[in-house]
Amino acid sequence: MGIRRKKRRKHRRYGLTVFLTVLLLGVLSVFVIIKVFTVDQVIVEGNELYSSGQIEEIVLNDKYAWNSLYVYLKYKLKGVGDIPFVDDMEISLDDPHTIRIHVYEKGILGSFYIDSIGQYAYFDKDGFVVETSPDVIQNVPKITGITCREVVLYEKLPLEEEYLLAGLLELTQTLNKYGILPREVHFASGEKPELGYGEIKVVVGTMDYLSQKIVRLSNILPQLEGKQGTLHLENWTPETTDIYFSK
Secondary structure (H helix, E strand, O other), X not given: OHHHHHHHHHHHHHHHHXXXXXXXXXXXXXXXXXHHOEOOEEEEEOOOOOOHHHHHHHHOOOOOOOEHXXXXXXXXXXXXXXXXXXXXXXXXXXXXXXEEEEEEEOOOOEEEEEOOOOEEEEEOOOOEEEEEEOOOOOOOOEEEOOOOOOOOOOOEOOOOOHHHHHHHHHHHHHHHHOOOOOOEEEEEOOOEEEEEEOOEEEEXXXXXXXXXXXXXXXXXXXXXXXXXXXXXXXXXXXXXXXXXEXX
């Protein structure tokens, strides 16, 4: 009988020791998580449409966001949700004090203002509507001179003539390639595009020799900074290389 009591006491002491050890480890873990994983630096990359400050506000959006491990696990488990103009965000830890946010924005090349919904329809390089919003996004050209009465999200722009869409996409893709997207692309009579860069207007003319015209435009634009007037590319051909600027 005495031996059994001793064994029971021994098992109780062992169980208590295990419990206290687990409890201590738990307390230490919580202490480490609270004291070590604190947000001291946030690195944002891949963002153009949003500022780094805006992205930081979107991600660190609750009372526990001071803890870097919490932030990492939160978005690892549930993602970032729907954010206008953003496909996805990747959250990682460089170290216990540094959060890195890589932003994958939607590739937007232009917008139409749609009267029927009172919003802008933003389209990508393939002509698909990727976002509708009342907000005007900087550095995204507004398309005028072509009528687009209604749109469906994630479907192609329903322009009346297919060739108009093809020409618009070729133009915006080429301008984007050379990093000179304008504020406005206006299609004048005969579907001849004119580009607006603040006080500078560029008359492109027909879509013939478009790539060559845009290459020359990319070289000339920096020389026109601070000036007002119209740059004429409409008469340029490989044979007739006339380009002139009228103030």
